[in-house]
Amino acid sequence: MVLSQGSLLFYALIFLRVTGFTFTMPIWGTHLSFTPIKILFAVVLTSIIAPVVNSISLSEIEKMSDGTLWVISIMQVFVGIVFGFVSRMVFFSLSITGEWIGIASGATSSQIFNPAQGGMSNIFDHFYMTLASLLFLTLGAHHVLITYFVDSFRVFDPSAMNLAQLNIQFIMSQFVQALIYGIKLALPVTLAILIANIIMGVLARVVPQMNVFATSLQINFMLTIIVMIISLPLLGDELEKIFSISLSQFKNFIEVL
Numbered sequence: 001m002v003l004s005q006g007s008l009l010f011y012a013l014i015f016l017r018v019t020g021f022t023f024t025m026p027i028w029g030t031h032l033s034f035t036p037i038k039i040l041f042a043v044v045l046t047s048i049i050a051p052v053v054n055s056i057s058l059s060e061i062e063k064m065s066d067g068t069l070w071v072i073s074i075m076q077v078f079v080g081i082v083f084g085f086v087s088r089m090v091f092f093s094l095s096i097t098g099e100w101i102g103i104a105s106g107a108t109s110s111q112i113f114n115p116a117q118g119g120m121s122n123i124f125d126h127f128y129m130t131l132a133s134l135l136f137l138t139l140g141a142h143h144v145l146i147t148y149f150v151d152s153f154r155v156f157d158p159s160a161m162n163l164a165q166l167n168i169q170f171i172m173s174q175f176v177q178a179l180i181y182g183i184k185l186a187l188p189v190t191l192a193i194l195i196a197n198i199i200m201g202v203l204a205r206v207v208p209q210m211n212v213f214a215t216s217l218q219i220n221f222m223l224t225i226i227v228m229i230i231s232l233p234l235l236g237d238e239l240e241k242i243f244s245i246s247l248s249q250f251k252n253f254i255e256v257l
Contacts, residue, residue, distance in 0.1 A: 009064075009069065010050065011046060011050050012073070013072065013073065013076050014046050014049055014050050014053065014076075014153065015042060015043070015046040016073055016076040016077050016080065017076040017077070017079055017080040017083075017152075017153075018042045018045050018046050018049065018080060019038075019039070019042040019077065019080060020076065020077040020078065020079065020080020020081040020083075020084065021080040021081070021083050021084045021149055022038050022039075022041055022042045022045070022080075022084070023038055023081070023084065024080070024081050024083075024084025024085050024088060025083075025084040025087055025088060025145070026087060026088045026090070026091050026133075026136060026142070026145070027133050027136065027137070027142070028041060029084055029088065045146070049150055049153060052150075053153045053154070079156065082171065083149060083152065083250075083254075086171060086174055086250055086253060087145055087149075087246070087250050089174045089175070089177070089178040089246060090132070090178070090181070090242055090243060090246045091129065091132055091133075092178045092182075093177075093178040093179070093180075093181035093182040093185070093242075094128040094129055094132045094181075094182065094185070094239075095121075095125055095128070095129060095182070096178070096179060096181075096182025096183070096186075097124075097125075097128050097181075097182045097183075097185040097186045098121065098122065098124040098125025098126070098127065098128040098129065099121070099122065099124075099125055100182065100183065100186040100190065101124045101186050101189045101190070101224060101228075102121075102122030102123070102124045102125060104186075104189060104190050104193045104220070104224070105124070105189070105193060105220045105221050105223075105224040106217045106220055106221060107122045107123055107124060107221065107224075124224075124228075128185075131235075131239075132239060135236065135239050135240070135243070136243060139240060139243060141243050141247060144247050145247060145250070148247065148250055148251045148254060149254075151251075151254060152254045155254055170249075170253055174249070181242055185235070185238065188227050188231050189223075189224050189227045189228060189231075192223050192224075192227045193220050193223060193224065196216075196219055196220060196223050197216065197220070200212050200215075200216050200219070
C-alpha cells in the first residue's frame, strides 16, 4: 500500500498530538517510562486513531504551504501537552499532599530519589504517587483517559486548530482544584500534628525540664504514620472519587471546545 503525501501529513499531525499527550500524561509521561517506549506507544496509538479520524480532507492538507504546516504541527504538539497536563492534575495534587505532610512531620530532612518526578522528594510524596498510580491502573482509568483523548480528534480538526478554542479559564481552575485536593487529603495528618504540637507546647510550659525539641520530631513522625494507616481505607475511596471527577472534567473540557 502506497501512501500519498496528504496521508503522510495526516498521520504526522495526529502523531504530533499523540506524542505531546504521551510525554505528559499520567504514569507514562513520567520519568519511569523510557523515551523509546513513549515514542513506540505514540506510534501504536497513532496507527489505531488515524483510521477512525475522517474530519480531515487530504486534498486540503496537500494544498497547505510549508509555513502553515509548521504552525499547525507546533500547535498539535502544544495541544497534546495541554491535554496531558490537564489529565495529570490529580497526580500533582497528590504530590502537594506528600510534600505538605513531609513538611508537617519533619520528613523533608530525609529526601529520596523519586523516579516518577526525576528528582528528590520525601517518602510520603513517593508513597502517595505510587499508591495513586496503582489505583489509577487498577480502576482502568487509563483506558477511559485514552478514550476521551481519542474523542478529541472528532472535536478538534488537526488541520484547522485554533488555540483560541482552548479554555484557559478551565485549565487555571484545574490548577486551583489540584491545590485544594492536595490540602484536603493532607488535612487529617496536618490536624493531628497541630494538636500534638499544641499539647507538646503546654507540656513544655508545665514541665520545663522536658526537652520538647528533641522529642517532638519523633512524636510527629510516629503520629503521621499512625494517622496514615488509619485513614488509608478512606484515602482509597477518596482517590476513586477524585479520579472519577477528574476524568469527567477532562471529558467536558474536550466537549466544550
